[in-house]
Amino acid sequence: MPGSSVFLMSLWMAYSASLPAASESELSPDIHTRELRAHVYRLASPEFLGRRGPGAARTSRHLAEAFKRLELKPAFGESYYQSIPSLLTEGTSKASVIGRNVGAILPGSDPKLKDEWILLSAHFDHLGKRGEVLYPGADDNATGVAMLLEVAEYFALSKEKPRRTIAFISFDQEEAGLRGSMYFAAHPPLSFRNLKAFLTADMLGRSMANVMDEYVFLMGSERSTHLRRLVEKTAVPRGLKIGRLGADLVGTRSDYGPFRDRKIPFLFFSTGQHPDYHSPSDVPERIDYQKLQRICVYIRDVVKRLANDDAVPSWNEKPLPPDLDEIRTVAVLVNRVLKRPDLYPLPEKKRDMVRSVQQRLSKILENGKVAVEDRSWLMWNARLLLITVF
Ligand SMILES: [Zn+2]
Numbered sequence: 191m192p193g194s195s196v197f198l199m200s201l202w203m204a205y206s207a208s209l210p211a212a213s214e215s216e217l218s219p220d221i222h223t224r225e226l227r228a229h230v231y232r233l234a235s236p237e238f239l240g241r242r243g244p245g246a247a248r249t250s251r252h253l254a255e256a257f258k259r260l261e262l263k264p265a266f267g268e269s270y271y272q273s274i275p276s277l278l279t280e281g282t283s284k285a286s287v288i289g290r291n292v293g294a295i296l297p298g299s300d301p302k303l304k305d306e307w308i309l310l311s312a313h314f315d316h317l318g319k320r321g322e323v324l325y326p327g328a329d330d331n332a333t334g335v336a337m338l339l340e341v342a343e344y345f346a347l348s349k350e351k352p353r354r355t356i357a358f359i360s361f362d363q364e365e366a367g368l369r370g371s372m373y374f375a376a377h378p379p380l381s382f383r384n385l386k387a388f389l390t391a392d393m394l395g396r397s398m399a400n401v402m403d404e405y406v407f408l409m410g411s412e413r414s415t416h417l418r419r420l421v422e423k424t425a426v427p428r429g430l431k432i433g434r435l436g437a438d439l440v441g442t443r444s445d446y447g448p449f450r451d452r453k454i455p456f457l458f459f460s461t462g463q464h465p466d467y468h469s470p471s472d473v474p475e476r477i478d479y480q481k482l483q484r485i486c487v488y489i490r491d492v493v494k495r496l497a498n499d500d501a502v503p504s505w506n507e508k509p510l511p512p513d514l515d516e517i518r519t520v521a522v523l524v525n526r527v528l529k530r531p532d533l534y535p536l537p538e539k540k541r542d543m544v545r546s547v548q549q550r551l552s553k554i555l556e557n558g559k560v561a562v563e564d565r566s567w568l569m570w571n572a573r574l575l576l577i578t579v580f
Contacts, residue, residue: 242318
């Protein structure tokens with residue numbers, strides 16, 4: 191407790207009262223908003239210095255302790271950590287370490303399936319501090335890590351054990367060009383041949399452009415017929431909508447890159463870009479914890495199926511043919527942005543650009559099918575919108 195004067199004491203009491211009531215050490219298989227809130231507040235607090243450099247090291251220690259408390263096995267032999275060497279010194283005798291991934295494993299319970307594994311991940315690193323200014327990264331990606339911890343807790347504590355092995359990995363150095371996941375994919379702790387699906391989440395608690403409140407985007411299912419069917423069969427919690435998109439619409443935006451390149455069926459979850467992205471105002475007060483909770487339940491149920499179903503996904507050499515669902519998702523976004531300039535103000539030039547995208551999308555929807563040239567138009571324009579508008 192700081193200071194001794196009555197004034198400081200009352201300040202401290204007011205401050206403590208404003209802290210979330212639950213502590214993140216409370217253990218139960220249920221996924222509650224108050225637990226998620228506690229994780230996000232803690233990870234985004236000044237204690238972790240924006241989760242870069244010494245702050246990242248401290249965060250990885252915090253996560254390893256959380257996995258240990260759940261009695262999950264270390265993912266890397268005896269250790270919860272995987273050191274990431276710098277590109278320049280990798281393979282030399284004096285390799286310098288730039289960070290470390292942290293992770294745990296829950297071994298499968300079925301003797302026939304336990305060598306196969308499912309990987310659930312979320313990067314923990316963020317931008318650190320610039321001068322005295324803290325970049326808390328509450329959405330990016332304390333929300334993803336909160337999901338990872340709560341889903342890990344569910345599987346660790348629930349009586350029903352998954353048939354396949356599940357690895358829970360939090361990557362470091364994502365913000366530095368996916369160095370953590372690239373290193374992991376090149377040096378996996380379990381056989382890559384037996385990795386049946388890769389799931390990652392990056393930013394789960396906001397609303398794309400402030401207009402997609404009920405949506406989470408789901409990318410990657412176009413690369414596996416089985417995975418597409420599986421996500422469509424999984425019940426979506428009330429109040430949540432899944433906006434399915436091809437991952438190519440956003441380019442390589444998170445840790446799925448190195449796994450997609452190795453043809454591992456993958457899913458990428460994100461609630462998308464918002465005005466506080468990569469800014470000091472990405473704070474825990476702005477997270478929608480109820481939405482985060484619903485997304486966690488959905489991801490947990492997808493992982494459960496992947497770990498227990500008899501069949502596993504396989505990689506499609508060609509992506510599934512484009513469909514109207516994806517067009518509809520993008521159309522909802524541009525329609526709402528144009529309709530609600532109060533929520534997402536745009537300069538006239540950018541509005542014009544969004545308007546022309548809107549026109550073409552409604553034409554495609556009128557035609558009732560997506561032609562090959564429509565799809566390539568969509569890919570380039572979605573990327574352009576992401577770079578220049580959102
Ligand atoms: Zn991120």
